[in-house]
Every structure is written in C-alpha cells, then in structure tokens.
Amino acid sequence: MTQNSGGRMNKEIGKICAEGFSFFGKTNRLISHELKNILAIISETLGLLDELVELSEKGTELKPERLRSMSDSIIEEVERANGVVKYMNTFAHSVDEFIGEVDLNKSVSLMIGLSKLNPISKAVKIDFPETDSHPIHTSAFFLENFLYHSILFALSAAGPDKHIQISIHTSGNEIRVTFLGIDPARLASFPAAQTALLSKAIGAEISFDDASGKLQIDLPQKMTGGPIETLPIRLPRD
C-alpha cells in the first residue's frame, strides 16, 4: 500500500466510524422519542381516568366499558414500549461481535422495526414476509447502518401507492435484498454519500430497474477485503 492510498484508506475508515457513531446516536434519539410518546399516552390516559373517577364521586356516571377501554389502552402502550425496548436491546448487541455470522433476515426485520419509529414511515406501508434465515459473514453493525439508510430512502421515495415491499433471495455466493414500490423517478438519488460509503464498506452492490422502481442490493455471503476489515478496533463483548 502506498502512503497516499494508506491516507485515503484512513480517511475512509474515519468517515465510516463517524457515520457509525452518528447512526447509533440517531437510533437512540428515535427510541427515546418513541418511549416519550408512549409515556405521554399513558400519562394522559391515567390523568383522564383520575378525573373521571373524581367526577363519578360527585355523581357523574362512569360506565365500566369506558374504564375497560382505558385499561386496554394502557396495556397496549405497555406492549408497544416493550417492543421498542426489545429493538433497543437487539440493536445494542449489534456491536458484540464486530465481524461474524449475521442472519440478514433478522437484520432487515430489526431495521424495519427501527425505521417505523421515524415519523416518515407512518405514511407508508411496509411488507417484509417472514422467510428462512439468510446467514452472511459481515459486520452486523455496518450492515444494519446500511440497511437502515436503504429502508429510509425507500420509505421517503415511495410511489403513489405508499407501499414498500422488501424481500430476500439467495443466488450463488450472493444474497439479494429487493425493494419494490419506489417511485422510479427517485431511484437516481440513491445512494446518498454516506450510504455509498457504507455499501463499499460491506461490499454491497446496488442496482436499479428504472421501469419498475425496483432497487436491488447484492450482498456477499462473506465480506472480504473492504475497509471495515482493516479497522484497528475490536469492541469488547461486555
């Protein structure tokens, strides 16, 4: 490696690390925002319940079905919060092993779950059918970072049906993630600079079918030779 190419590589590694930290921070903010929304619903429901009980003590009728509806609502929000905390915990484990075997299926599911915390996703339906596991050898954290940007792009560039379908297929030594339902006119704007950097880092190849609005991402079953493999860090498990 020449001095110049070594310097370029170091800059690239620096950018990838910075993107990784930024992704971790953004994800934490999304999760805390969602949990605060859930707490706000629980707080308003309990506040209203308290006021209705107070009114009933003064003679206003309080129907049992009203109480049932509010208690059901609190249970729903607790379950919602539990789901968010599960995402948070699974995501936190993404850095346990820097490079290793990852089930792409689970990574896509997790990133769809986290993307759904972004307000942009509330206006778009997203389908990802459950399939068998698709193991690949890569950096779980940077793969998830790349998938998150890809899913957010698909959501923000969804066509008029506002319905994105994601699927995974294995072909030879590669695994393909396909996105359907993107506005074809928007495909050219993908990937943004940081997503392109991440795709290079994990060896992902991006291709489009302009006519159908199909975005395809081919991932190697075993990542080799990318800048991530030269990163001089190994994160501790505990």
Next chain:
Amino acid sequence: MQGRVKMKLLLVDDEEKFVARLAERLALRGYQADWATTFEEALAKVGRETYDIAVLDIKMPTMSGIDLKKRMEQMVPEMKFIFVTGHGSEHDYDTVCKEALCCIIKPFKIEALIEKIEQALTL
C-alpha cells in the same frame, strides 16, 4: 373542575390516543378543544373554524409542526402556538423550541400545558 372563559384550542399530534385524551381533559377544564392527527386535517379545521391557540407536535409524518405553524399563520395571523415534543434532552429542547413562543416536552402535567396556554395568550 374550574370554569373558564371559552377559549378554542386545536391540538395536532399523530398520536391519536394522546391528542384525544388531552382534548377531553382540557374540555373538562372549560376549554373548547378540537384535535387532528394529520396536517391536512388540521389545516382544514383552521379553514373552517376560528381557534385562539394551536398546540402542535413538532415531529409529525410528512410535515413538521414548525412548517404547519407557518401555514396556519398565513391563514390566521393572530393565532398563537405552543409546540409539544417528545425529544428528551436540553440540547433538543433548545434546538426545536427556537421557533416557538412556548414549548413543552412530553410527557407533561396538564397544569404545565395550561400555564403555557395562559402565557401564550398574553404574548
């Protein structure tokens, strides 16, 4: 519950359960509170009714509360605004609340919102 001069509020938040219950609690305190969960619905209501104050969630799908405020101000220049946000840190508070006359962080006590409503009306 205390009586109050009828004041008309519009609450806008994509969390329907939150906004519906908050409206009901405000109604119990004598405020006339309508609610909407999308910016389209909110703008339509502002086009039809006269509101003294809008309480807007900052982070909503397709249009932020800050942009929604600008649209509403064009329609009703004398309307007052309070922003509500689920952002949690002091840094977030400073960032998102720059544009607002009043801003409040979720979850909050209803008394804190009422204090902001009263403050907004004196501005």
